[in-house]
Each structure stands twice: as structure tokens, then as C-alpha cells.
Amino acid sequence: MDAALYAQNLVIAAESAGLGICYIGALRNDPAKVTKLLDLPQQVYPVFGLCLGHPAQDPEVKPRLPVSVTLKTDSYSTDGEDEAIAAYDEEMRTYYANRSANIKIQGWSRPDGRAAGQGRPPAHAGIPAIAGLPDPLEDHLGAKGYCPPQSDDGPRRPVLRCQGSVLVSRRGGTARFSGSGSSPP
Numbered sequence: 001m002d003a004a005l006y007a008q009n010l011v012i013a014a015e016s017a018g019l020g021i022c023y024i025g026a027l028r029n030d031p032a033k034v035t036k037l038l039d040l041p042q043q044v045y046p047v048f049g050l051c052l053g054h055p056a057q058d059p060e061v062k063p064r065l066p067v068s069v070t071l072k073t074d075s076y077s078t079d080g081e082d083e084a085i086a087a088y089d090e091e092m093r094t095y096y097a098n099r100s101a102n103i104k105i106q107g108w109s110r111p112d113g114r115a116a117g118q119g120r121p122p123a124h125a126g127i128p129a130i131a132g133l134p135d136p137l138e139d140h141l142g143a144k145g146y147c148p149p150q151s152d153d154g155p156r157r158p159v160l161r162c163q164g165s166v167l168v169s170r171r172g173g174t175a176r177f178s179g180s181g182s183s184p185p
Contacts, residue, residue: 007050014052020059024049031140045144060099063091 011021027034027046034046066084 003047007048010050019052020055022051024051032143035140043144045140063088063095
């Protein structure tokens with residue numbers, strides 16, 4: 001969260017100074033390689049990259065996932081998400097087919113056309129908090145110590161430590177914070 005807030009403020013300052021920006025979410029596609037490249041220590045992982053500079057051209061604007069999928073009010077609901085994601089997949093296929101560089105024919109949710117989270121291997125069933133993550137990220141988070149072994153009180157959950165606090169991921173988009181040095185519940 002701190003990284004995202006810092007980055008967004010940096011983006012506002014950069015854009016007000018006439019610089020262009022580009023978030024790079026694809027760092028999650030090969031987190032082990034990025035970790036090695038950046039020489040990141042244990043319990044540190046890349047969330048996203050951010051490029052800024054003077055644009056050499058006026059870039060195409062990439063379509064974004066509908067707000068109805070990304071913004072939740074009062075409670076987390078997936079009502080209507082399948083339809084919105086299917087429409088976004090079609091929009092992304094058109095975008096990728098028509099853009100001037102790096103043309104590819106695929107949707108957003110999965111390159112093979114399945115919706116995100118469908119057809120996950122059974123190994124993910126015991127880890128509900130990370131069942132929707134791409135396999136490379138899940139594997140990397142486990143290797144970096146974020147997925148403690150299953151305990152007697154239930155399935156393991158990824159634990160993200162941020163500036164002395166512990167954020168315990170919960171299915172459904174909610175989280176509980178514990179004090180500094182506390183163990184995850």
C-alpha cells in the first residue's frame with residue numbers, strides 16, 4: 001500500500017512537470033527474475049515497476065478494467081463481474097489486434113480465453129487467499145517466506161509485512177491489521 005501511495009504521488013508530480021509515466025505490472029510475470037535483477041532480500045518482492053521520462057511519441061491509451069469490477073462499495077461483491085470481464089476481454093482483443101506495436105490476439109483475463117481463476121490446479125484449493133494469483137507469483141511468494149506452513153487452526157495464508165505491521169490477506173478483499181511484531185492470526 002505504501003508503495004502504491006508513494007508511486008501515485010510521484011506520478012502526479014512527474015506529470016505536472018511534463019513527464020510521461022507508465023506503470024509496469026508485468027513484473028509479477030517473473031518475480032524471481034526481477035528479484036534477482038534487483039538483488040532483493042528475503043521478504044521483499046516487486047509489486048510493480050514505474051517508468052518516467054519524456055515520451056518520444058503520443059502513446060495509445062490502453063483500455064482499463066471497468067470501475068464496476070475494481071471498486072467495491074460497502075461490501076465485496078462479484079455480481080456482474082463475469083459479464084464485465086468478458087466485455088473487457090473483447091475490448092482488449094480489439095485493442096491488441098489494432099495497436100501499432102507488440103500486436104497480440106488475446107483477452108485480458110487469460111491468454112487461453114478462460115476467465116481468471118477458472119481451472120486452477122487442485123494444489124491451490126488449500127490456499128484460498130491466493131487462489132487467484134498467477135502461478136509464478138504464488139511460487140515466488142512462497143519461496144520468499146510469505147506463505148507459512150499450514151497450522152492447526154486452518155490453511156496457510158500469505159503474510160505481507162509492511163513497515164512493522166502485518167497484513168494478513170483474507171478472501172473477499174478485507175484485511176485485519178496486527179501490531180508490530182505480532183504473529184498472523
